[in-house]
Amino acid sequence: MKLLLVEDHKDIAGVIFDYFELKEHVMDYAHNGLLGYELALKNHYDAIILDIMLPKMDGLSVCKSLREQGIDTPVLMLTARDTKEDVLSGFAHHADDYLVKPFDLDILEIRLQAIVRRSKGSVANRHLHYGELVLDMNTRVLERAGSRYSLNPSQFSILKCLMQQAPNVVKKEVVCEALWGDEEPDSKVLRSHIYQLRSLIDRPFKHAYLRTISKVGFRLVKEGDL
CATH class of the missing domain: 3.40.50.2300 (Response regulator)
Incomplete structure (x- = not known):
């Protein structure tokens, strides 16, 4: 061990x-x-x-x-x-x-x-699936179309929260609670985490899964869905 x-x-x-x-x-x-x-x-x-x-x-x-x-x-x-x-x-x-x-x-x-x-x-075998996204809950590794990405703790918490609720919208307050509990930081910190996660999992591909819903929160969207 x-x-x-x-x-x-x-x-x-x-x-x-x-x-x-x-x-x-x-x-x-x-x-x-x-x-x-x-x-x-x-x-x-x-x-x-x-x-x-x-x-x-x-x-x-x-x-x-x-x-x-x-x-x-x-x-x-x-x-x-x-x-x-x-x-x-x-x-x-x-x-x-x-x-x-x-x-x-x-x-x-x-x-x-x-x-x-x-x-x-x-x-064992605990994975979250949504479209091409496969998140290993044990290793914090995300797979998409044959590519593998090691997520840091914040990226993992955000993506897990979104995948568990996909395709529903997850309110910003819910994401903040998953990250920091009751101690919500400056909004710029969350925007930075979302930007980094989006750059990691979406930038190399034509279809973007991670969407920001203005003044509400975030959601994951499969290709072909609204």
């Missing part, structure tokens, strides 16, 4: 890192939540081991933000707290499992293997 460990306690991180490397797993490490979030956006991992109490960005916020960006990598949260409220909060922020410190490393590995198996089972 390729794993991302996000843990600020150096001794705990060292023990976990050494254990999984000895088992020949590939490991990346972040000592704060913000760095962990950035690594999870840029790279593909089979699973993320995520502490809750982290500097710069807590684990709950990291998990929630990743889900909002369309990253569905399995997340196992580590915490020193084991109250019912803490457990429910972890799952409410879309974690896949929860382990209380101190824990047995063998148990950690087994729990990781379990959430990875569940994830692979749920995403």
Whole structure:
């Protein structure tokens, strides 16, 4: 497995890192939540081991933000707290499992293997189709007429939202919520993301799928449709 460990306690991180490397797993490490979030956006991992109490960005916020960006990598949260409220909060922020410190490393590995198996089972052959467009929900790769495009998290979130609703119009507010939740940025940021996505998937072809509906939102249109 390729794993991302996000843990600020150096001794705990060292023990976990050494254990999984000895088992020949590939490991990346972040000592704060913000760095962990950035690594999870840029790279593909089979699973993320995520502490809750982290500097710069807590684990709950990291998990929630990743889900909002369309990253569905399995997340196992580590915490020193084991109250019912803490457990429910972890799952409410879309974690896949929860382990209380101190824990047995063998148990950690087994729990990781379990959430990875569940994830692979749920995403196997998960593709969205619309006309020539085929979006792989696992790898964030779009195929069109034999061409393949790797989408960044924002492009993936926008296109997934549009393909799930196609050919219906998706309001701008819905797209913004998929990207940023309740924190809507300046409208220029969304226009920039739409421009980049349109340039990627439409510019090389005669037919343009991505249409802007003035003052309303966006939609995908097949060739020959209005």
